[in-house]
Amino acid sequence: xxxxxxxxxxxxxxxxxxxxxxxxxxxxxxxxxxxxxxxxxxxxxxxxxxxxxxxxxxxxxxxxxxxxxxxxxxxxxxxxxxxxxxxxxxxxxxxxxxxxxxxxxxxxxxxxxxx
Amino acid sequence: xxxxxxxxxxxxxxxxxxxxxxxxxxxxxxxxxxxxxxxxxxxxxxxxxxxxxxxxxxxxxxxxxxxxxxxxxxxxxxxxxxxxxxxxxxxxxxxxxxxxxxxxxxxxxxxxxxx
Numbered sequence: 449x450x451x452x453x454x455x456x457x458x459x460x461x462x463x464x465x466x467x468x469x470x471x472x473x474x475x476x477x478x479x480x481x482x483x484x485x486x487x488x489x490x491x492x493x494x495x496x497x498x499x500x501x502x503x504x505x506x507x508x509x510x511x512x513x514x515x516x517x518x519x520x521x522x523x524x525x526x527x528x529x530x531x532x533x534x535x536x537x538x539x540x541x542x543x544x545x546x547x548x549x550x551x552x553x554x555x556x557x558x559x560x561x562x563x
Numbered sequence: 564x565x566x567x568x569x570x571x572x573x574x575x576x577x578x579x580x581x582x583x584x585x586x587x588x589x590x591x592x593x594x595x596x597x598x599x600x601x602x603x604x605x606x607x608x609x610x611x612x613x614x615x616x617x618x619x620x621x622x623x624x625x626x627x628x629x630x631x632x633x634x635x636x637x638x639x640x641x642x643x644x645x646x647x648x649x650x651x652x653x654x655x656x657x658x659x660x661x662x663x664x665x666x667x668x669x670x671x672x673x674x675x676x677x678x
Contacts, residue, residue: 452606479664491653491668498664507665539606551597552666554606 452555454540460561461530469525469558473542480523481552482515486536530562565590567654569669577677582644584672586637586654596637597655598628607653613637644676
């Protein structure tokens with residue numbers, strides 16, 4: 449079946465611009481996660497959503513980062529006033545639930561380059 | 564806070580030889596442990612997980628991992644490596660507490676299998 453999809457696959461933006469990254473989780477998966485992969489920091493958790501519960505935003509690095517999940521499916525990660533240190537690969541994952549036995553399935557990522 | 568250490572940045576083996584990728588973890592309470600693999604320009608693919616029960620876990624593509632609670636380790640192994648196993652491998656942990664669902668990843672180990 450279809451996996452997690454992300455768009456765009458690559459995004460180049462100028463410093464100070466806003467960007468939106470999109471994630472389509474696997475159909476039926478109630479949990480959705482965003483991670484960031486960068487050379488200096490490895491893989492970092494950003495935020496996760498589970499059903500109608502309040503999202504866990506504890507990993508967002510600054511208030512320039514926000515995310516929403518509409519209708520319990522598609523999610524958008526927004527970065528305002530981008531900085532060069534925001535350059536990274538942004539990975540989205542989904543799981544059937546948040547229980548222990550439910551592994552996270554990852555999308556191919558969006559490579560963000562801030563010039 | 565939980566953390567994962569992958570002490571080797573790179574592992575090089577000849578095809579047909581055993582492959583081991585090391586992982587140690589730190590977590591409050593009991594862990595859930597995962598291994599993921601990442602091929603170039605691809606997202607992370609799930610390999611295997613330890614939740615409870617048998618310490619030896621078998622996963623995809625002939626990989627297995629052994630959970631050792633006393634040594635807080637979860638090393639990934641494959642008895643006979645293939646050139647196609649060359650990739651970046653990540654170990655991840657999350658605590659068994661029900662309200663903490665995010666994964667903490669190691670820095671990754673690049674595996675190169677030479678023909």
